[in-house]
Amino acid sequence: MNSSGDFGPEDYEELPDNQLTVTRDTYERVYQRVWQGWYEPLCQSGHWDDQDLARLILDENLAPPAYAAVFCDEAQDFTRIEIEVLMRLCLYSNRTLPHGAVKRVPFAFAGDEFQTLNPTGFRWDAVKAAFVEKLIFELAPQLRREGAELNYHELRFNYRSATPIVQFCNLVQAVRAACFGIHELRPQRAWAPSDGAPPVLYFDARNGEFWSSFRDAAAGYVIIVPCLEGEEV
Helix, strand or coil: CCCCCCCCHHHHHCCCHHHCCCCHHHHHHHHHHHHHHHHHHHHHCCCCCHHHHHHHHHHCCCCCCCECCEEECCHHHCCHHHHHHHHHHECCCCCCCCCCCHHHCCEEECCCHHHCCCCCCCCHHHHHHHHHHHHHHHHCCCHHHHCCCCCCCCCCEECCCCHHHHHHHHHHHHHHHHHHCCCCCCCCEECCCCCCCCCEEECCCCCHHHHHHHHHHCCCCEEECCCCCCCCC
16 A cells, blocks of 8 residues: 555545445554554564565566556456556556546556456455556646546456356356345356357255266366365265
8 A cells, every 4th residue: 555664554544435445444453453463573574475565566667658558458367556556557548648648548447356366355446546647647646636537447248258158257256246235246248159069057065966977077167165164076
């Protein structure tokens, strides 16, 4: 969140609601127990992580503004510090742009909130806010007064999975949307035809009869395995 140091509970309190990914109480508990109680001492003893590397790049000015276009995948995992590194790489980052020019700066990000690696309670609104703050407002400060939005498009096709898997995932997301009141979730469609694709199967991992026939019957199938805590499959 902050390229100059850690981001304490008092800093988190100042964030607008659309950038809060967890409750304030949860943030304070994690900050005290996980960060101060475990991770910060590791960092102070000489261990580095990707955020330390990003800070070094910023502090030592190791990201020259040399690239006219920046394309990035896995955008759901970018922290604000990493977004700042990407902005520094942009050829236009050390220039003040006229009012309408920001829309033509070739920054492109692709991401999927369901594939995030960072344990932050990911919300796309929070990531969009970080992009706007670090990219748009830095390139065109005058837009702070007028407001700005990203040119955002949600992809409706799944380019990776066959139709049975996409349909199963849509079912899971429908249940999730109903349970948590996430009204913006929409189903996806498989991009490629999937005629003859094997179905998604469900079975009880403790069913010995299933395992006895698994080798012959399951070739080419996608298997969903529900495991109890402590079990191995």
